[in-house]
Amino acid sequence: MNIKFGTDGWRAKIAEGYTFENLEKVSLALAITLEEENPSNKTCVIGYDTRFFSEEFAMHVAEVLSSVGFDVIISDNFIPTPTLAFSVKDIGCAVGIMITASHNPYNYNGFKIKQSFGGSASEEFTSKVEFNLEKIKNYNFSKEKKKIRVRNLFENYKNSLLKFVDTNAIKEANIRVAVDCMNGAGSGYLTKLLSELNVEVFPVRNEKDPYFKGSRPEPIPQLLGPLSYTVFSNSLNLGTALDGDGDRVASCDTLGTVFTSQQTYALLLHHLIENRKLRGKVLKNFAVSVLIDKLSKLYSIDCEILPVGFKYICSKMISEANVLMGGEESGGFGFRGHIPDRDGFLSSLYLIESVVMTKKSLMEQLDEIYDKVGFFEYDRYDLKLETSVDEVKKKIKDLIENPKKKINDKTVYKISTIDGIKYILEDESWLLIRPSGTEPVVRIYAEGKSIHEAKALIKFGKKLFQ
Structure with missing residues (x-):
């Protein structure tokens, strides 16, 4: 099989291209690349989502890497991708591997690489992994599996998230929120986190289901009917939805209106600038709304346009300390001070905080944005x-x-x-x-x-x- 990395990792159909044999090949090619890049750091952390055999696939990768001398840490349960990305940086690993196919249908799985900085691997790095696939035939390894450590990775990640929002204000607001995890890796985690903040949570598709209830775990308006119905029928303050691996977000207003990712980006950026009084450069990919350009101009902040793929945003967030926020058309947003990667959890917290701070619905906030920069x-x-x-x-x-x-x-x-x-x-x-x-x-x-x-x-x- 011709293994190729796309905008964020390698993905293929389970039992066709995505097999234990091909996973071993990719893992060994990654090991060679890491030894060429930084032979002094041989620690890696592995996470996995709720798909068929994700845990087994993750353990196979762990066994392969441990057999070639890597110190391997694996999550004790399925986790969202941003948790894995955070853990890479938090633990000080050379690399993180997330077994997930993100928003793809249930019969796919994937292999995302997060580099030591806690963000998606660069195109240069994944190209080296692809190139090193040719070397694995001559790569000698002992197959003597070393100890693989199992660890809870979510707790440290959660504690870090809570530093970004006004937890006391959220606890005192008596806010009611629907959370749709689309049966993916966010299931259970976001509802528990919000419940600890005294939020009354109405869970939607909040349990592990490898079939994703017959849908695909992509948070786009046409797939979020259950979220819309839950918010509207219970007169909730808002709703949020995560994709299959929890790094992307969608938002829903109190009347059940599901916003596009473009509108959600505008809401998040407006909240950071207007309500939290933050400033900094804004990054957007080529397919993102003109609303972001116009908001940036309104508040006299720089806005840079990049190719499609969060790895380009990630690179800028690492190299330029003044980046406030970066976002892409598909609903992935990253924020200053956190990981240089998409995070649906922090995005959800910011959306909730915006309603708490302004005492206005998401639609009312969006109307304010339209009044300022025009309607699109x-x-x-x-x-x-x-x-x-x-x-x-x-x-x-x-x-x-x-x-x-x-x-x-x-x-x-x-x-x-x-x-x-x-x-x-x-x-x-x-x-x-x-x-x-x-x-x-x-x-x-x-x-x-x-x-x-x-x-x-x-x-x-x-x-x-x-």
């Missing part, structure tokens, strides 16, 4: 094509070389090619078309002054490929 609606469509990845890339290249000058009777005043091609129109609406990179899929994103305009832009983007 976002949409996305993944177009699957019966062609090769190379053909998709060729078409994107053709669009870049022969750019459109008008889209739906609006003038294109700027084109950006940071990741795919983005048409920015005269009224600040935009259309982004970018290839998946690992499959013949074109991702089409758009934002307009109404949902009708956004969908019209998506339609235009689809026509370019059909």
Whole structure:
């Protein structure tokens, strides 16, 4: 099998590409890479999610790495990915490995690498792991398994999280919140944490289920009906949802309105700046709302645009100390002072704190943002094509070389090619078309002054490929 790392790790279907044999290969290639990079640190920590055989897969990786001389710590239970990322830095490990396929369907699993700084492995690092797959045939190891330590990793992570919010204010607010963990790795953890803060929690899909109740654990509006119903029918203050491994978040207003990830990003950034009076540089990937640019301009803070993939945001958070927040279109947000990685738990705490501090619903806060910077609606469509990845890339290249000058009777005043091609129109609406990179899929994103305009832009983007 051709093992390739995507935007965040290697993923494949269980029993097809994702096998114990291939896991051993990846683990050995990682071991070689670590020895080349930093032979003095041979400590690693391993976590896993709620998917089929995740615990067994994680233990197999632990056994392989311990057999080649690594000091291995493994979680005593399934955990969210941000817990694993935090533990890498907290313990001082050379690397962390998370066995998860994030938001993919139940029949997938994956292998995420977190480097010593507590964030997603760089493209340079994962490229070395891929290259070292060729070396494992000649790699001698004893297969004498050393001691593997089992440890609770969540407690230290939880204590660190609580330093970022006003716990006393939350405890005194008598707030009522729905929590949807989508049967993933956040199940049980977030409800317990909030209950300890005197929050009345209404759990939704809050138990381990490898089938994810027949859905997929992706916190997007069309999959969050149970959360919306729970919030609305019980007149709760808000709701939050996590993806399959707990590093991404979605939010829901008291009337059951589930916000897009773009709106959630705006709410979080506005809370940090307006309510917590924090300042610093803002990072966003290429597919994130213009709302973030406009909020940054309103508050006179820098906003930098990066390619899609949180690893690019992670790199900036490490190299630039003044970064306040970084976010991506899929609902992953990272914050200064914490790990340089996505964290759905801290995002949820900040959303709850915003309601407590302002005594306003999320919708009321969003309306305030619209009053300040204008109204925008976002949409996305993944177009699957019966062609090769190379053909998709060729078409994107053709669009870049022969750019459109008008889209739906609006003038294109700027084109950006940071990741795919983005048409920015005269009224600040935009259309982004970018290839998946690992499959013949074109991702089409758009934002307009109404949902009708956004969908019209998506339609235009689809026509370019059909």
